[in-house]
Structure formats: structure tokens, C-alpha cells
Amino acid sequence: MRSRLKFFLVFPSVLVALGVCVALLSVFQFSLRAYIPGSLEVGGFTLANFTGLSKPIYQTAFWNTLALSVETTLWTLLVGYPLAYALVRVRDRLLKSFILIVSITPLFLGEIVRTYTWIIVLGSNGFANSLLLKMGLVDTPLPLMFTKLGVLIALVHITIPVVVLMLATGIAHIDRDYEKAAQSLGAGPIQTFLTVTLPLSMPGIIAAMTTSFAWTFSAFATPQMIGGGRVPTISTLVYQLGLASTNFPFAASLSVAGLLFTTAALAMMGVGTRRLKKLGAH
Amino acid sequence: MIKKYLAGGVLAALMAVGSVAQAQDALVVSTWGGSFRDLIDENISKEFTRQTGVPVKYVTGGTIDRLNKAKLAGSNPESDITFTTSHIGFLYVASNLFEPLDFKKIPNYANIVERGKLSPFHIGSWAYVYTIGYRPDLVPANIKFDSWNDLWNPALKGKLASPDFDPSHIITVSAILSGADAKSWAKGQDKLKALKPNFKAFYTNDANSQQLIATGETPVQVLLSMNAYYMISQGVKINVVIPKEGAVLGIDSMGIMKGTKRQELAYKFMNIALSPDVQSKIVAMKKASPIIKNAKVSPEDAKLPGVFTTEQQWNTQAILIDHKFRAEETAAWRKWFTENMMN
Amino acid sequence: MKHRPSLPLALRIAGPALIVLLLGFVLLPVIVVTIASFNEKALLSFPPQSWSLKWFERALTYPDFRGGFRASIIATLWSSTIALVIGTGMAIAIKRFEFPGKNTLEAILLSPLVIPHFTLGLGLLILVSQLGAGRGYGLLIACHVMLVLPFVLRSVYVSMENLDERLEQVASSLGASPVRVLFTITVPLLSPGLFGGWLFAAIMSFSEFTASLFVTTQATQTLPVAMYNYVREYADPTLAALSVLYIFTTAVALIIANFFLGLGRILNIEESH
Numbered sequence: 001m002r003s004r005l006k007f008f009l010v011f012p013s014v015l016v017a018l019g020v021c022v023a024l025l026s027v028f029q030f031s032l033r034a035y036i037p038g039s040l041e042v043g044g045f046t047l048a049n050f051t052g053l054s055k056p057i058y059q060t061a062f063w064n065t066l067a068l069s070v071e072t073t074l075w076t077l078l079v080g081y082p083l084a085y086a087l088v089r090v091r092d093r094l095l096k097s098f099i100l101i102v103s104i105t106p107l108f109l110g111e112i113v114r115t116y117t118w119i120i121v122l123g124s125n126g127f128a129n130s131l132l133l134k135m136g137l138v139d140t141p142l143p144l145m146f147t148k149l150g151v152l153i154a155l156v157h158i159t160i161p162v163v164v165l166m167l168a169t170g171i172a173h174i175d176r177d178y179e180k181a182a183q184s185l186g187a188g189p190i191q192t193f194l195t196v197t198l199p200l201s202m203p204g205i206i207a208a209m210t211t212s213f214a215w216t217f218s219a220f221a222t223p224q225m226i227g228g229g230r231v232p233t234i235s236t237l238v239y240q241l242g243l244a245s246t247n248f249p250f251a252a253s254l255s256v257a258g259l260l261f262t263t264a265a266l267a268m269m270g271v272g273t274r275r276l277k278k279l280g281a282h
Numbered sequence: 283m284i285k286k287y288l289a290g291g292v293l294a295a296l297m298a299v300g301s302v303a304q305a306q307d308a309l310v311v312s313t314w315g316g317s318f319r320d321l322i323d324e325n326i327s328k329e330f331t332r333q334t335g336v337p338v339k340y341v342t343g344g345t346i347d348r349l350n351k352a353k354l355a356g357s358n359p360e361s362d363i364t365f366t367t368s369h370i371g372f373l374y375v376a377s378n379l380f381e382p383l384d385f386k387k388i389p390n391y392a393n394i395v396e397r398g399k400l401s402p403f404h405i406g407s408w409a410y411v412y413t414i415g416y417r418p419d420l421v422p423a424n425i426k427f428d429s430w431n432d433l434w435n436p437a438l439k440g441k442l443a444s445p446d447f448d449p450s451h452i453i454t455v456s457a458i459l460s461g462a463d464a465k466s467w468a469k470g471q472d473k474l475k476a477l478k479p480n481f482k483a484f485y486t487n488d489a490n491s492q493q494l495i496a497t498g499e500t501p502v503q504v505l506l507s508m509n510a511y512y513m514i515s516q517g518v519k520i521n522v523v524i525p526k527e528g529a530v531l532g533i534d535s536m537g538i539m540k541g542t543k544r545q546e547l548a549y550k551f552m553n554i555a556l557s558p559d560v561q562s563k564i565v566a567m568k569k570a571s572p573i574i575k576n577a578k579v580s581p582e583d584a585k586l587p588g589v590f591t592t593e594q595q596w597n598t599q600a601i602l603i604d605h606k607f608r609a610e611e612t613a614a615w616r617k618w619f620t621e622n623m624m625n
Numbered sequence: 626m627k628h629r630p631s632l633p634l635a636l637r638i639a640g641p642a643l644i645v646l647l648l649g650f651v652l653l654p655v656i657v658v659t660i661a662s663f664n665e666k667a668l669l670s671f672p673p674q675s676w677s678l679k680w681f682e683r684a685l686t687y688p689d690f691r692g693g694f695r696a697s698i699i700a701t702l703w704s705s706t707i708a709l710v711i712g713t714g715m716a717i718a719i720k721r722f723e724f725p726g727k728n729t730l731e732a733i734l735l736s737p738l739v740i741p742h743f744t745l746g747l748g749l750l751i752l753v754s755q756l757g758a759g760r761g762y763g764l765l766i767a768c769h770v771m772l773v774l775p776f777v778l779r780s781v782y783v784s785m786e787n788l789d790e791r792l793e794q795v796a797s798s799l800g801a802s803p804v805r806v807l808f809t810i811t812v813p814l815l816s817p818g819l820f821g822g823w824l825f826a827a828i829m830s831f832s833e834f835t836a837s838l839f840v841t842t843q844a845t846q847t848l849p850v851a852m853y854n855y856v857r858e859y860a861d862p863t864l865a866a867l868s869v870l871y872i873f874t875t876a877v878a879l880i881i882a883n884f885f886l887g888l889g890r891i892l893n894i895e896e897s898h
Contacts, residue, residue, distance in 0.1 A: 017730055020733055020745070024745075027751065113852070116864055228484070228490075230624070248747070255743070258741065342854065354753075489860045
């Protein structure tokens with residue numbers, strides 16, 4: 001009876017897992033097959049798809065993706081931490097609700113809506129430039145669309161909700177007694193924050209960092225729509241090669257390389273965060 | 283407990299209802315979106331539905347996108363008729379996606395101009411040019427674009443846009459300016475690379491192109507004449523110029539998808555598209571060149587750069603890149619362009 | 626004795642000022658897009674010179690958006706419900722039972738959290754093109770199930786942490802079979818968490834874009850894909866209007882949810898005193 005129950009509980013998941021594996025295997029397999037131009041058929045086994053990745057545009061794409069992921073993570077942490085802190089520590093219920101709604105509504109909007117709203121802000125005729133021109137801060141419109149800066153701004157904005165939530169969880173679980181103890185020992189509020197609160201919120205910070213990095217690495221809509229082809233990332237090139245060109249083998253090799261890259265980067269982050277964990281350990 | 287079952291039942295019913303396939307008998311037309319879709323919808327589809335009572339639905343997307351989707355759909359085509367460019371049409375033919383056409387079922391084909399006769403599988407629908415279009419208010423007054431070479435003017439740094447999906451125009455022009463032609467395009471590569479600093483963006487489709495020039499983001503473009511005239515009709519000041527070397531000719535075409543179940547309706551649609559009334563409306567609305575000899579074109583429209591109504595114009599103002607060659611070379615051109623220019 | 630040291634004046638002003646600034650940054654695009662959606666002219670520009678509601682009308686009547694909405698509802702309802710059933714079963718099995726390959730299976734099921742959606746989408750696309758199968762709702766739903774299952778799993782895990790195992794043991798010792806315990810004790814006690822998991826999965830599925838872009842056709846395109854295609858084809862503020870509708874509907878729903886359910890508790894950001 002127990003084993004039959006186990007079977008029914010587990011078997012459907014096995015099917016889903018099979019689906020994931022088969023999809024990934026397709027990518028792996030195609031990365032090693034030759035591309036026949038103009039056709040969906042593929043040729044024999046070859047490493048040409050991987051050697052082809054050495055061209056400058058793909059190097060740029062890897063670099064862009066890495067740089068954007070790191071920069072987005074850093075900026076989102078800087079912007080998100082104060083918001084998360086306020087969200088948890090503010091007493092007024094109405095204010096708390098306001099911060100909560102404002103912070104997490106973007107989470108439910110989906111990439112397209114969020115990215116689109118930034119197109120209107122960043123364009124030459126958009127809000128940002130209209131304001132800067134009116135205020136006389138610039139003479140000609142600042143190029144924000146089709147630049148890495150524009151993509152970065154939008155990516156930060158899109159990543160804030162998740163980071164705020166994860167940081168807030170971390171901050172909320174801090175035992176206030178530690179802070180009270182520090183204060184009763186004579187520590188001022190800033191000192192208490194730096195020596196007690198911040199280290200104790202490390203688990204939340206680490207979770208937020210890892211998630212933000214992984215998400216940004218695989219972001220597609222934002223670099224595609226705001227970068228407009230001039231900010232190549234791994235995701236936009238896979239789309240261009242895979243869907244706009246049906247060069248499945250090359251798109252696959254790019255995906256595989258991207259996966260290895262992410263894994264390596266996350267592993268290195270794991271090493272780094274272990275050091276951070278020691279700071280917050282107790 | 284009961285409430286839970288009730289909720290579950292409603293949910294299941296919703297899902298079941300939603301999943302029943304919609305078996306509506308409409309003619310499905312694959313076309314570019316935006317103003318081109320509107321063009322087909324208002325001029326051809328309306329008349330088609332008026333005559334047959336059958337509604338028309340659309341599959342939209344870029345030229346290459348739709349070719350790829352068609353290849354992926356295989357013997358179960360998403361559309362009945364496909365509009366595509368003349369040269370990409372040959373790629374459809376090569377992938378065995380078009381039905382061979384029975385021209386007897388398209389009486390209006392008898393009036394088509396020579397250039398509109400493409401292959402046994404696809405025929406021209408209208409024509410246009412890719413040429414230089416610019417915002418006179420955002421470009422130095424002394425630059426007149428008498429020649430394609432004016433695009434290389436250093437004063438135009440960061441002001442230029444061209445298509446990312448089809449670099450054949452600028453590649454051919456660079457070749458011509460280097461004393462070669464489309465077939466020996468390698469000779470123009472250095473010249474083209476020298477143009478890189480002037481590029482600001484590469485537009486991904488018609489709407490993108492329209493937006494970039496309308497907002498002034500890229501005041502100079504290698505653009506489709508019909509898009510330019512559409513923007514002008516929306517109140518944007520654009521000058522359309524045919525340089526002395528000529529403008530790159532573009533012919534849009536249509537074909538019937540293999541495996542379609544609505545062949546007779548598809549033929550009717552094509553015939554209506556080639557009728558003098560509809561062609562006249564298309565020219566008037568979008569400033570295209572008519573593909574048939576007997577369409578009525580107003581004198582003002584006939585004077586517009588890029589609207590060809592006489593044999594002489596077709597022969598002297600248009601740079602024609604051989605369709606089949608262009609089709610075969612497109613993938614290589616795109617790859618070279620992406621790797622060398624868009625980076 | 627209550628001893629609360631007061632913050633220096635500078636901090637008391639700078640702190641809230643910073644928060645206002647940051648909230649302003651988060652709200653900026655929302656405000657801008659709302660203003661832009663009322664622009665009468667077809668070309669996106671700022672600030673608008675004339676005003677109109679016509680883009681809202683277009684957003685609600687444009688056939689591709691209606692079709693997209695319908696496809697999204699179908700995909701979301703099916704995939705989140707299927708994921709809920711499968712995920713709950715799996716989570717219970719992981720927490721209560723032992724079986725070979727347990728950890729590997731779990732790792733595979735959770736992997737879509739770190740695998741880029743475009744990779745999964747590409748893989749599925751390659752798969753169906755090789756099999757010659759079409760891209761229909763089956764593929765779309767299967768894809769979404771793979772993508773949202775991890776969220777269901779994590780949600781059920783959290784619920785199970787708060788579930789007192791002794792209640793199950795008591796029922797067991799009173800003679801109930803494992804199946805009976807499951808359906809009369811475990812699942813009912815998990816219901817709030819299950820509902821939360823389903824809701825989260827549904828939200829993730831409804832807004833999913835990248836993988837859907839690869840696996841949908843014109844007939845099955847979900848709303849985000851339809852919106853993406855629209856931006857590529859038209860340069861007018863219709864999508865601004867649609868975005869405004871989206872944003873305000875979501876915000877209102879969240880405000881109501883917060884008022885009745887207390888989102889703080891659900892999202893695990895309440896302090897425990």
C-alpha cells in the first residue's frame with residue numbers, strides 16, 4: 001500500500017523531470033551537430049559550433065551578460081536594502097502597505113510591460129530626455145536607448161521587487177534582542193546597524209544576490225527591446241540565431257556555453273558567499 | 283469540502299471550454315504586421331470578404347521570422363497565403379513550401395509587369411524601393427544625398443539606421459561604390475566597415491524603422507519608400523531621395539502554401555490583389571509602385587520618388603539584385619553583417 | 626524599562642528622504658506610461674500635446690490581444706493546476722518517504738529556476754521540430770508546467786515545515802491507512818500553502834515570456850508574446866494603454882489581497898515578536 005502510494009506521488013514528477021532532461025539533451029546534442037544552411041536538418045558531429053564562438057561579437061555578448069549581471073546585482077542591492085529595511089521596520093500599517101504594494105506590483109506585470117514602460121522613459125523623445133533638455137542640463141538628447149546604461153537601468157528596476165522581498169525576509173527574521181543588547185552596551189544606531197543588523201541579514205543578502213545574478217543572466221526581453229540589437233547578450237543572440245535564423249546548432253552551442261558560464265559564475269559566487277556567511281555566522 | 287469540489291469543477295469546466303479548438307473557417311494570410319497588415323486588410327481582405335463572405339485572419343511577423351515558422355510548421359501550414367519579399371520567396375520555393383500556381387485561376391495575372399513575374403510558385407503584389415530617407419530638420423542643410431556616398435559623410439556620425447534583417451541594400455551599394463556589384467560584394471566590405479561610426483541603430487522591422495525616424499532617434503535611414511510615405515502622412519517631415527546610382531528595388535510577392543485546405547479561396551484572394559481597383563487603392567494609400575500595367579495612378583503620386591509607373595523608371599532608377607542570388611546569399615550576408623557591423 | 630535612543634536629526638530626515646527617492650524611481654515608469662497612454666497622437670512622445678482615450682479602446686478590442694489573453698488563460702489554468710497536483714505529490718513524497726534517486730529527481734525538477742528560459746525554450750523547439758510535431762497547446766502547457774513546478778515545490782515545502790507531523794502520526798496510530806492520512810489530514814492542513822503555491826505558479830505562468838516566445842505559434846501565442854509582437858509592429862501608445870490597465874488591475878488586486886489576507890505574512894516578511 002505504501003509503495004503504491006509512493007509510486008503515484010512520484011511518478012508524475014518523473015515524467016516532468018524527463019521532459020526537462022529531454023529538452024536539455026536536445027540542446028546539448030545539437031550543439032555538436034553541423035548546421036546545414038537553410039535547412040532544419042543537421043549534419044554530422046562537429047566542434048565547429050564551439051570554435052565559432054571565438055568571434056568578437058560572441059565575446060562581447062559573454063562580457064555584456066556577465067557585466068550586466070554583476071552590475072545589476074550590486075545596484076539592486078543598494079537600492080533594495082533601504083526599501084526592504086523600511087518595509088520591515090516601519091510601524092505605520094498604511095505606510096508599510098504602501099511600500100509593499102509599490103515594491104511588489106512590478107513583479108506581477110511581466111517582462112514586456114515593465115520593459116516597455118522604460119522605453120517610453122529612455123527614448124530620445126522620452127521622459128528622461130525631455131526633462132533633461134527642459135532643465136537645460138543637456139543640449140542634445142542623451143543616448144539611453146540602445147545602450148548598456150539603458151539596459152542596466154531597466155534591469156535594475158525589474159529586479160528590485162524580488163530582491164526587496166528576499167532582503168525583507170532576511171531582515172524580518174533578525175532577533176531584535178541582539179540589537180537591543182548592542183544598544184544597551186552603548187552602541188549608537190549606526191554602529192548597531194553595521195555590526196549587528198547588516199551581518200545578521202546576510203542570509204537574505206546572499207539569497208538576493210544569487211537570485212538576482214541568475215535572473216539577470218537569463219534576461220531576454222529587456223536587453224532585446226531596450227538594447228535593440230546593439231547590446232548583444234547571450235540570450236538575444238540565442239534568439240537571433242535560433243528563432244530568427246533557425247541556426248539551431250549554433251544557438252545550442254551558445255546556450256551550452258552560457259550554461260557553463262553561469263554555473264562557473266555561480267560556483268565562484270558560492271565560494272565568495274561562504275566568506276560572507278562567516279561574517280554573519282553566529 | 284463541497285465548496286472545494288465546486289470550485290474545482292468550475293475550474294475544470296473553464297479549462298475544458300477554453301481548450302476546444304476554434305474551428306472557424308477564415309482565410310489565413312501571413313504578412314508583415316503594422317501598416318502592411320492594415321494595407322492588406324483595408325484594400326484586399328475587405329473586398330475579398332465582400333465578395334466571398336469569408337473572413338480573413340492574419341499571421342504576422344518579420345520576413346525571415348515567418349519563413350522560419352513556415353519551415354517549422356512543415357506540412358501543416360499556419361497560413362493559406364503568404365506575402366513575402368521576392369527573393370525570400372525563392373527560399374520558400376527551395377524548402378518546398380509553396381504550391382505551383384495555376385495561372386488560369388488568376389485572370390488579372392495577364393496584366394502584370396515583367397518584373398512581377400517571379401516564378402511558377404510566387405508572383406509580385408506591389409513594388410517599392412529601399413533608398414535614403416532623412417529628416418531635413420535634423421540633418422545639416424548642405425547634405426543633399428545626390429549619391430549613396432553621402433551616407434559616409436562624417437557629419438552624419440551616429441545618425442544612421444538600416445535594417446538588421448536584410449543588409450542586402452547597403453552591402454550592394456557599398457559594392458557598387460567600390461566598383462563592383464552584388465555578386466562580388468566582398469570588394470565592398472572595407473567601404474562598408476568604414477560606415478560603422480555613422481550607424482546609431484539597426485531596426486528590426488517596419489514599425490521600428492518608422493519609430494526611429496519619427497522620433498528623430500536616427501534622422502537618416504536606409505528605408506523602405508512605403509514606410510517613409512506612411513510617416514509623411516502621419517505628419518513627419520521626411521525627404522525621400524533616389525541617389526544617382528539608383529535605389530534598391532523591392533518587390534513584395536505572394537504564394538499559396540502547400541497543404542492548405544482553401545486553395546480556391548486563396549486564388550480568389552490573389553486575383554483580387556491584382557485587380558486594377560485594388561492596385562490603384564494600394565498605390566494611393568501607401569505610395570507603392572503598382573505591379574500591373576493598368577492601374578490608375580494620380581499624377582502627384584506618379585511623381586513621387588520610388589513610385590514607378592513607366593518602363594523607363596523601372597530600368598534606370600532601380601538597382602535590381604538578382605532574386606535567386608539574393609535568396610541564396612541572404613544568410614551569409616546577415617551573418618557577416620551581424621558579426622562585423624552590428625557589434 | 627523602555628530605552629530607545631533617538632536617531633540624530635540628519636538621519637531622521639535623510640532616511641525617509643532616501644526612501645521617497647527610491648520609491649520614486651520604482652514608480653517613475655508607471656507614472657510616465659500612464660501619461661503617455663492618453664496621448665492622442667499615434668507616435669510615442671513626451672509630453673503629449675493632445676489627449677484621447679482611443680488607445681484604451683484599441684487595447685481592449687485588438688484581436689491579437691484578445692486571442693493572447695485567451696491563450697494565456699488556458700495555458701495558465703492548465704499548467705498551474707497540473708503543477709500543483711504533481712508538485713504537492715512530489716513534495717509530500719520527498720518529506721515523508723525514501724526512495725532511490727530522490728535527490729537527483731528533486732534537483733532536476735528545481736533546475737528550471739537556474740536554467741535560462743531561452744535554453745529550455747530552444748530545447749523544446751528543437752525537440753518538436755525533430756519529431757515533426759506541431760507547436761500546440763500541449764507543448765505550451767508542458768513547457769509551463771516544467772517552469773512553474775519549482776515554485777509549487779518550494780511553496781509546499783514551506784507549508785510542510787509548519788505542519789505538525791504528530792497529527793499525521795496520531796491518525797496513523799489510530800488505524801488510518803497512509804492514503805487516508807494523506808487525504809484527510811495532510812492535504813487539508815496544507816491547503817493555505819497549496820493555494821499560495823497555485824497562485825504563485827499561475828502568476829509566473831501568466832507573465833512568462835521568453836520560453837513562450839520559442840514554443841508558441843500565432844494561434845497559441847500568449848498575451849506577453851502578443852504584446853511583444855505588437856511593439857515590434859506598431860509604434861503607437863496602444864501598449865501603453867494596455868500596460869496601464871495591467872498595472873492598475875494588479876495593484877488593486879494586491880491591495881485587496883493585502884487587506885484581507887495580509888500579504889506580509891504570506892510573503893514571510895513579518896517580524897515575529
